[in-house]
Amino acid sequence: MTNISVKSGIEHFQDFGNHLPQAKVCYREDWETLYFGLAGKMFGVMSPHATDDTAITLKGRLEANAALCEMYRDISAGHHMNKKHWISIKLSTDELSDQEIEKMIENSYSLVFGNLPLSVRKSFARGD
Secondary structure: OOHHHHHHHHHHHHHHHHOOOOEEEEEEOOOOEEEEEEOOEEEEEEOOOOOOOOEEEEEOOHHHHHHHHHHOOOEEEOOOOOOOOEEEEEOOOOOOOHHHHHHHHHHHHHHHHHOOOHHHHHHHHHOO
16 A cells, blocks of 8 residues: 555544544644544544554454454554554555454444443433
């Protein structure tokens, strides 16, 4: 994938994250990264700079993360994160489709959503 394609991937996944209910993807100046957040909890980070090494880092289940790291050369233990709970996916991958990465973003979002206090989850359902 060229840097132009990586740049379009950055924009696409940022838009995708922003369309998840109550999620917000924004640039965090202090980290110099795009932050995927839900009610103050992080479910992903992604570099805003298009290079061959640009990656999105997402939360995942322990067993699934280990299997994904073994199956794909473009998935590794989460960069600068807990290596068991997070994975990094290179956006220049030719092994995974955008839809597969979107599913991983949704999974990360769901894991964080499921750990929010019940009152917060209920407030989302009510649209507070």
